[in-house]
Amino acid sequence: MTRLTLYTAEVCPYAQRTRIVLHEKAIAHDQIEIDLENKPAWLAELTPTNRVPVIRHDDFILWESATINEYLDASFPGIALQPLDERGRAVMRNEIRHFDNIFLPVFYKLLFEQNEDVQTDLRRQVLSGFEFMERRLELIQSDGPYWLGAEPTLADAAMWPFFERIGVFEHYRRLVLPATCVRLNQWFVAFGARPSVQTTTHDLEYFLPRYAQYASGTATGLSAQAFRTGAAN
Numbered sequence: 001m002t003r004l005t006l007y008t009a010e011v012c013p014y015a016q017r018t019r020i021v022l023h024e025k026a027i028a029h030d031q032i033e034i035d036l037e038n039k040p041a042w043l044a045e046l047t048p049t050n051r052v053p054v055i056r057h058d059d060f061i062l063w064e065s066a067t068i069n070e071y072l073d074a075s076f077p078g079i080a081l082q083p084l085d086e087r088g089r090a091v092m093r094n095e096i097r098h099f100d101n102i103f104l105p106v107f108y109k110l111l112f113e114q115n116e117d118v119q120t121d122l123r124r125q126v127l128s129g130f131e132f133m134e135r136r137l138e139l140i141q142s143d144g145p146y147w148l149g150a151e152p153t154l155a156d157a158a159m160w161p162f163f164e165r166i167g168v169f170e171h172y173r174r175l176v177l178p179a180t181c182v183r184l185n186q187w188f189v190a191f192g193a194r195p196s197v198q199t200t201t202h203d204l205e206y207f208l209p210r211y212a213q214y215a216s217g218t219a220t221g222l223s224a225q226a227f228r229t230g231a232a233n
């Protein structure tokens with residue numbers, strides 16, 4: 001019997017990605033909560049990134065949510081969360097990579113930025129990011145309702161947690177997901193209805209105080225340092 005442990009933090013959208021996958025595939029596991037304000041020294045021995053999520057599968061240790069999720073999907077039975085064909089999987093990886101490396105840095109920079117003129121420019125960039133995603137969905141989603149079509153994939157799990165936090169951006173930075181992004185809005189509702197998402201979700205009251213230091217620019221963790229400068233995390 002193999003043993004799987006997830007090192008996670010309740011507030012973390014990257015760890016939430018993995019929790020969604022674990023639930024979708026009904027993978028039995030232990031869970032260890034990491035206090036991101038006071039990380040244990042041993043976390044840095046587990047992962048060179050000193051971030052969650054991390055998994056330990058028997059004696060195999062893996063970090064980076066996108067890689068972890070591919071590994072879990074390939075290694076465990078249950079629902080398949082990657083397209084069966086190489087091209088489909090390649091598209092899925094590109095969607096996640098673009099989201100992580102191009103969209104999220106601008107999204108979070110908006111939250112850290114204190115200058116209102118710069119915020120206005122960043123808000124415009126985030127809105128064009130949403131429009132870009134809407135156009136991607138028009139090209140690759142077919143009739144949906146998920147990111148890559150009729151079946152949920154790791155792309156849904158990767159992106160949904162960040163859209164869940166959009167109320168934080170509305171509260172602190174007056175950013176909304178435009179109604180004109182019809183597919184994006186429908187996708188958010190459709191994937192959000194899945195039990196895997198429902199068990200990992202939180203309401204705005206939970207998030208607002210936890211993102212206050214991001215919005216005031218005073219957060220000091222590793223992710224904060226990256227996002228403040230507009231770097232990928």
Ligand SMILES: N[C@@H](CCC(=O)N[C@@H](CS)C(=O)NCC(=O)O)C(=O)O
Nearest residue numbers: 012014051052064065221222223233
């Ligand atoms: N690229 C990483 C990002 C993970 C990440 O940034 N996790 C945050 C929590 S949401 C973290 O552990 N940050 C540590 C810190 O800020 O000190 C992934 O996809 O797993």
